[in-house]
Amino acid sequence: MRDRGLKKKGFAEAELATAWQVASLLLGYPDEELLARRPLLRRAVAGLPAAAGTPLGGFLDHLDATLLRELESDYVETFDHRKRCCLYLTYYAYGDTRKRGMALLRFKQAYEAAGLVLDDGELPDHLAVVLEFAATGNLTEGRRLLLEHRAGLELLRLALTESRSPWSAVLEAVSATLPPLSGRNEEAVARLIAEGPPEEEVGLAPYGSGAGTSGPVFLPDPVLEARSS
Template sequence: MRVSMRSRGGKGALSDAELTTAWQAASLLLGYPDDDLLARRPLLRRAVAGLPPAVREPLERFLDHLDAASPPEPAADYVATFDHRKRCCLYLTYYAYGDTRKRGMALLRFKHAYRAAGLVLDDGELPDHLAVVLEFAATGDLHQGRRLLLEHRAGLELLRLALTEASSPWASVLDAVSATLPPLDGDTHQAIARLAAEGPPEEEVGLAPFGGPVFLPDPSVGARS
């Protein structure tokens, strides 16, 4: 089966199998880079080798980064990036709702989708963590997982922008995820601009304005055909 979206490589639709592979790999690479993840690098390289260039190449760039780094560096960089920078939050509902009551309702939508697919998260794990959403999309319900990603596309792209501006190696993983989704439309660009300027609602300290354009580069630029 092939889904209706097209990769940014422009060579045709991604199959369900390709989406599953891409999202499973991205989910793992957005997790904490412990010894278990580092040991999976050869397996991940083999898994992504057959993906379209716009998806494969950014994942391979990140794997190259892990190969070149000494073991303690990725873990320290992960904490500095995702635990200490609000602009690099991996929890998708934070961008749209901050820490408001509406965010609680949004989190329930994720939980309901997971439960409908027979999946139950641990109590200490929030369902909107991007790695969790990608895992669900890859192994639970591809179409419901894609729906959740698209509903929070503005937050996902804002995270990609923050990582890109910070020259973070994890920007490549977000490039790959974005390349599995439809091209951004005008409404999504406006939502990204609004979030970048205002930050999450009703927060004393939200996302600081990015100070640059919010029209992100197409992650397929420079990809081999």
């Protein structure tokens, strides 16, 4: 039986997968390969509901109008130099703490259960990776990961919008595929804006170390955790 919760108003499962795959590609580092895919991406976007198709199409217009070296420079300035524009989802809920290491392990185990093995140097919570997994690996599990980090996604969208980044259009499209923010999510976003991610002087433990665990590590929903603390 299919998960009825996967179908948000206006999006069929195939449309969700298409929107997430396109967004995944557009959130990767811009290069010649991405630019060469523009005609294919435009055809994919043309079949999407306007809530996702319009902002994704707008970002493709930006790719058409911008030199590659400018795209590369803007990408680094946006995502590598601004903490509030971090593409690593667990950062918003856990910061650089040991709890984040366990959250990363949960992502990795979800991917391995679907037969996806990442390179050792690739963190599994990068939004482009999560979206690709949701689109091509396991739609239900990928959506769950996105919803667990809904507050972080919204903070990222707001930060990109505030800085007038062209990538805000991609986050707008991703948000359109998810349920509207609830009261809990809105409070979690407000708290993240006010306080920022948690900090811990000891730093981040390696997510793959396992620390003696013998099975999946199930963590509480970061939104609920933020609400109750």
